Amino acid sequence: MKIILITMYIHLVTTTTDGSGNEQKLRICMISDFFYPGFGGVESHIYCISTGLIKRGHKVIVITTSYDDRKGVRYLTNGIKVYYIPVFKINTSAGSATLPFIFTSLPLLRNILIRERIEIVHGHQCTSNVCNEGLLHARTMGLKCFFTDHSLFGFGDEGGVHINKVSRFVLSEVDHVICVSHTLKENLTLRASLNPFKTTVIPHAVDTNVFKPLRTHPPRRDERLKIVSTSRLVYRKGADLLISIIPVICTKYPHVDFIIAGDGPNLIEMTEMIERYELFDRVELLGAKPYHEIPSVLQRGHLFLNTSLTEAFCMAILEAASCGLFAVSTNVGGVREVLPDNDMVLLANPDPLSLCEAMEKAIECHVYNTDPIQTHERVCEMYNWDKVVACTEALYVESMHTCKERGLLETITSYNSVGFFHGKIIGLLTTLDYLFYQALEYMYPREEIDVCPEFGPFYLKDVND
Known part of the structure; x- marks a missing residue:
């Protein structure tokens, strides 16, 4: 025993x-x-x-x-x-x-x-x-x-x-x-x-024992698709880009919802955008979350969105991939070194048009084919704190x-x-x-x-x- x-x-x-x-x-x-x-x-x-x-x-x-x-x-x-x-x-x-x-x-x-x-x-x-x-x-x-x-x-x-x-x-x-x-x-x-x-x-x-998927299969076509973003709502993290592309994606894809975990000076602009386009039931603002609650936020989603304007090494998309999510990110700094492009992540230029195109491609071609368990296992092989x-x-x-x-x-x-x-x-x-x-x-x-x-x-x- x-x-x-x-x-x-x-x-x-x-x-x-x-x-x-x-x-x-x-x-x-x-x-x-x-x-x-x-x-x-x-x-x-x-x-x-x-x-x-x-x-x-x-x-x-x-x-x-x-x-x-x-x-x-x-x-x-x-x-x-x-x-x-x-x-x-x-x-x-x-x-x-x-x-x-x-x-x-x-x-x-x-x-x-x-x-x-x-x-x-x-x-x-x-x-x-x-x-x-x-x-x-x-x-x-x-x-x-x-x-x-x-x-x-x-x-x-x-x-x-x-x-x-x-x-x-x-x-x-x-x-x-x-x-x-x-x-x-x-x-x-x-x-x-x-x-x-x-x-x-x-x-x-990444600690793959903490950041692990709860879902064991890709999302169904008939269920609502959850897009997650976990970053501070500041200019450096691309909050303006995030605010500009949410209405476009919500208009084109009625079955898509957003989960935003973060706080910052651009929270007022985010709230005004939700009120202007009446997206109260489509965009969920969680505010700043403690680090130990981030895995539970990621586990609710199917697609991760990173809009940072500068990153030395983007931990956010690595944690999201460990939770079984496909990722879309701006192609800045060292982001291209984290995960293989067009396989586990789609990279786009840091402008609204390129990000919207990458989001559309991810929703139509990748999200429904991404196996959370297989994605998690690949991250375990690539990254290890030991x-x-x-x-x-x-x-x-x-x-x-x-x-x-x-x-x-x-x-x-x-x-x-x-x-x-x-x-x-x-x-x-x-x-x-x-x-x-x-x-x-x-x-x-x-x-x-x-x-x-x-x-x-x-x-x-x-x-x-």
Whole structure:
């Protein structure tokens, strides 16, 4: 008989070895503004990568910003220890933004990294101030630094110019950079003037045990067809395109309904469109849904629609395909790398006419021939978090043995490539950060900082009696 036992134990087991063949356990810190209880592609990526590394015997903690009253240290059910550090945030229409504090975050981050005996700091998303500051301080402390980027940015707009300058500063001294698609690798290599040989493409994956179909057969011709869209109603996600094509599809296909899960500034325009065309019983607005409810939303549909104007790697269509849905998406960024075109997804130009044509082709030629179970099994073969974790772990181990530490003078000299004036400013900031760190080492020696005991995660084990 199988008995489920909840056990907590102290373990030092790992799947990697050091140079002498002894087992090696890595202590890793994931750092980003984006983590639970927020939801999105970055949050799920950090969660799944951390879970996989813990299962492989490594120690993983997460440092993120506070969410409302969620501050301090929390433990997730899979054993991840999360530090919610208190920072000042500004609420915007696209979400909350963290102000850069640069040096003032060093004492707290230094204390955490020393207490947890961290060896590798892995930052996520170039728009995260906590990530950028964490990598700066980690380099000052002599730790190995990794970075994973999740978004594409331009070269000519004001926001892109500033982000590109920050990326060149932050990424110039990291040990390795991970991109989630080849399109993003090209984009980031150009934006941040990176050496392409220290950049690796490791795509996202999907938890196929959570995102799985409920239907076992294609939809019947006599049942109503449900089209699902799960994205924020903002310009960047193509909310204007979505609003413009819904009336066209509803007029041509009376048996088609829409399910919209998302919230944002364009919700008012969406509501006005529904009222103007009297589509109250054809368009269902669910509002913003927590990430754990997204599978149940996708499982209600037959066809998935993505109208994003920019995507580095579209997790939404991958999750939809895992739930057995055929997908229609704009052909932007790294979307073409996710699923085979004209097979599991139809790609269209980001304009209303092309999207309507793709939707018509999907409804008439693909949806009624798509087997949900077969589609789910194909996604299981193509994407697996274990493979992603194994590739990431291999980069960690390689960096521990090959990447050499660089002195302060050598680091400052390397910043000249960032720009004549910008490089001098960055060199000054790095020098001040180093001096501040040495002052903290003198005033608060690391020998006086208590080290956290390394408890293993909570696991559910099946034991045969």
